[in-house]
Amino acid sequence: MTTSRSTHIMLVLAAFLTGLGLFLGALWYATGNFGNNGVAKASAVGGPFKLINQNGQPITEKEFQGKPLLVFFGFTHCPDVCPTTLFEVSEVFRVLGKDADRVNALFISVDPERDTPASMKDYLSSFDPRLTAATGDRAAIEAVQKAYRVYAKKVPTKGDDYTMDHTAIVYLMDKQGRFVAPFNLKRSPEEAAADLRKFL
Numbered sequence: 001m002t003t004s005r006s007t008h009i010m011l012v013l014a015a016f017l018t019g020l021g022l023f024l025g026a027l028w029y030a031t032g033n034f035g036n037n038g039v040a041k042a043s044a045v046g047g048p049f050k051l052i053n054q055n056g057q058p059i060t061e062k063e064f065q066g067k068p069l070l071v072f073f074g075f076t077h078c079p080d081v082c083p084t085t086l087f088e089v090s091e092v093f094r095v096l097g098k099d100a101d102r103v104n105a106l107f108i109s110v111d112p113e114r115d116t117p118a119s120m121k122d123y124l125s126s127f128d129p130r131l132t133a134a135t136g137d138r139a140a141i142e143a144v145q146k147a148y149r150v151y152a153k154k155v156p157t158k159g160d161d162y163t164m165d166h167t168a169i170v171y172l173m174d175k176q177g178r179f180v181a182p183f184n185l186k187r188s189p190e191e192a193a194a195d196l197r198k199f200l
């Protein structure tokens, strides 16, 4: 059930390089694709989705509009990358204090066969209660992965078990649901919170 250390290091490196690529792409997009009124056109990352939250209720991207949103993908059986990200986002929320009510964070499963709403809810109980988790049927998950340019692949482990290799980028979306940039959590929660406050 655990991915080897070196695989994880490779994944983190790959995620970083992908993040860098996305960042440069976003920069290009922001500087080269403004309309006459200065409003950026629809972003190439993100878009509509139909998923189920940890309480078993249907949710769409509309739920999150009006507040900046951190979106990231993973799975509850993840040995270290996902719990670390959820912990770091929880730390940012803790530092934001009351302002955390003015932002959203959404953890989307890339392993919907195992990640039922109930298991997502159970998993979230270890983290900040303001985080949202979402799962869905295979088609809905594939659609949202495609919208966010997320890579995810099942990797067999011992027996009938498997783990998931997946993109570990945290996407920052603005109040209008437009992609801003990959959000850097590899800094103090105070610095990350100050950065996030700019989008309130």
Ligand code: NI
Residues within 6 Å of the ligand: 074, 075, 078, 079, 080, 081, 082, 083, 166
């Ligand atoms: Ni993970």
